[in-house]
Amino acid sequence: MHLFLVEERERGMRLDKFLVEKLGSSMSRAKIQKAIEEGQWTVDGKEVSVHHFLKAGQKVEEAKGIKEMSEETSLDEVKVIAETEDYVVIDKPSGVAVHPAPGIDEPTVVEMLADRYPELYSVGEDPMRPGVVHRIDKLVSGALVLARNQATFTHLKRQFQSREVTKQYIALVQGTFVNDEGVIDLPLVRSTTKGKRGKIQALPLAGKSQTRADWTQTNAERSVDNRKTREAVTKFEVAKRFPRFTLLRVFPETGRTHQIRAHFAAIGHPIAGDPLYHGSRKYKSSFILTRPFLHASSISFVDREGNEQTYPSPLPHMLRVIVDGLGG
Incomplete structure (x- = not known):
């Protein structure tokens, strides 16, 4: 855990630049900004945005510990909104692609879910997109549903194709x-x-x-x-x-x-x-x-039992x- 006191000479500095100076080469500016966006740094005990300008005497504190995205990134990085025998709904973070593709070297959503839901790899029409019935842009966040069996994959895909799924952004x-x-x-x-x-x-x-x-x-x-x-x-x-x-x-x-x-x-x-x-x-x-x-912010569809399901995703902190x- 880190705690920094803003000095007079640092008055007016933006929070991310301040932390870059304090943390040196131990963390990139992009990762520092992501940590601020996720509320992992506070100023005088309050969560603030990346563009927050500091005042002399303020306390900048690491609130929760910074998580690094690595090859070992797992389900802990992805919040599960709902889980049934037929599907899983997740809160996809910004900056993470849904599935592997040429030019994508970072862990993807389906790779993060692999350990907990290995059955995904037997679902779908494309081995590069296991269980994937729809996508969200890499830079976009929010509710994403994946099918856990082929029957549900076909059921959900049909609804997407016939525009019966309601998506709200x-x-x-x-x-x-x-x-x-x-x-x-x-x-x-x-x-x-x-x-x-x-x-x-x-x-x-x-x-x-x-x-x-x-x-x-x-x-x-x-x-x-x-x-x-x-x-x-x-x-x-x-x-x-x-x-x-x-x-x-x-x-x-x-x-x-x-x-x-x-x-x-x-x-x-x-x-x-x-x-x-x-x-x-x-x-x-x-x-x-x-x-x-x-x-x-939400996705609504009809499950295999004929019941309409709606799953909301709250707006990210940033x-x-x-x-x-x-x-x-």
């Missing part, structure tokens, strides 16, 4: 909205822009006004450079308005890669903190995000601090 986006709700119906394609590998592009808005309640395009407009497009529909409603930012409840009707992030970027309201779909400099704020402000700081 909480997002903080740049800018403000006139209307309290809206629909974004814009097909998605893979970006061909140099240096934007992996980025998804929503088709141009074809002159649609961005003050409208919904953004749609006709089928005739749904083609670009002969690239294959994927239908994508995102509904949303305003939860709270702040100066220069809006907190939204988001309901994706389809489940495309980067769908929510690409859709809101396309209409001029990118997700706050998104490193890939970032927006205008005019929306810069005093808070610092090391991830997109996008969280899968995101709660930012909302509170904005006046939420």
Whole structure:
């Protein structure tokens, strides 16, 4: 455990920079920021955000001990929301991919769950995606369900394909909205822009006004450079308005890669903190995000017995601090 007293010369330093100086090379700045976001460091006994500026005389204390992500990372890193004989619902942390893929060297969700749920590896259609019926972007957090047997995998997959699963996200986006709700119906394609590998592009808005309640395009407009497009529909409603930012409840009707992030970027309201779909400099704020402000806050589906199940996932500490700081 560490305890540091802020000296006069350190007045006005940001908390993460202060800890970088104090801890030296024993921990990277990224890991220090993650620890602060998780509430593992306090200032005068209170949890604060990464961008907190220190005052002389304050006490900076390691509250819970810092956990390192390593090859030995296990289920302890992943909170289990619910567990039945048929499925497990977890609270996926930001920065962890759901399943192995080329270019991913860190432990993934399915690898973290392997010891406790070895049966996952006999479930599904792809050995690289055992038990996986849907995904959440690596940088996004929240509720994720995995099937523990093939019958449940087929049952859940059918519901996802027929859009019977209800997924709700909480997002903080740049800018403000006139209307309290809206629909974004814009097909998605893979970006061909140099240096934007992996980025998804929503088709141009074809002159649609961005003050409208919904953004749609006709089928005739749904083609670009002969690239294959994927239908994508995102509904949303305003939860709270702040100066220069809006907190939204988001309901994706389809489940495309980067769908929510690409859709809101396309209409001029990118997700706050998104490193890939970032927006205008005019929306810069005093808070610092090391991830997109996008969280899968609940998932609802029908189990094999015919009962509707809903599993919520609370907003992570770092995101709660930012909302509170904005006046939420």
